[in-house]
Amino acid sequence: MQEDKILLKSWLNSCHNSYKLIVGIFVMLSVLLISGCANQEAAYQDQYSDSTVINKLESQYLVWKNTPYRYGGMTVKGSDCSGLVMNTFKTHFATQLPRTTAQQAKIGDKVDELVAGDLVFFKTGRGENGLHVGIYYKDGMFLHVSTSRGVEFASLEGGYWKNNYWMSRRVI
Structure with missing residues (x-):
């Protein structure tokens, strides 16, 4: 029973770390996408100013x-x-x-x-x-x-x- 609790806790920590990793990747990709669009927009505005x-x-x-x-x-x-x-x-x-x-x-x-x-x-x-x-x-x-x-x-x-x-x- 004690081993099951330890395994469950370990598994939950692992899932929590995976969740944090996925959220981190999502945030990073979002920032890159937004900054890329902003750079494209700025380039477009410069080209047609x-x-x-x-x-x-x-x-x-x-x-x-x-x-x-x-x-x-x-x-x-x-x-x-x-x-x-x-x-x-x-x-x-x-x-x-x-x-x-x-x-x-x-x-x-x-x-x-x-x-x-x-x-x-x-x-x-x-x-x-x-x-x-x-x-x-x-x-x-x-x-x-x-x-x-x-x-x-x-x-x-x-x-x-x-x-x-x-x-x-x-x-x-």
């Missing part, structure tokens, strides 16, 4: 600034608005966007308060071919391809763009 996006847009502009407008174009030899936007997001944000402005206008979330990297859309004519897209930069400016001046920064407050503004969407 306003200053980082602004720097990437400036970098894109420096390479593309002499690019003329060319309907259907997607290179520095000539590009249309959706081609510039698609290339910028693929190159600088590892994000694949649809090819046309009409398709780009259907992705992401509509936004009212603009941050760097938001897509800005304009109705400049009729139908799907009457749309224009650019990328919000900062201080009311956006990057786009002008049909007459090529790749440039323009003001959303400029009469033409202000009068034809349609909506903005956030895709990053």
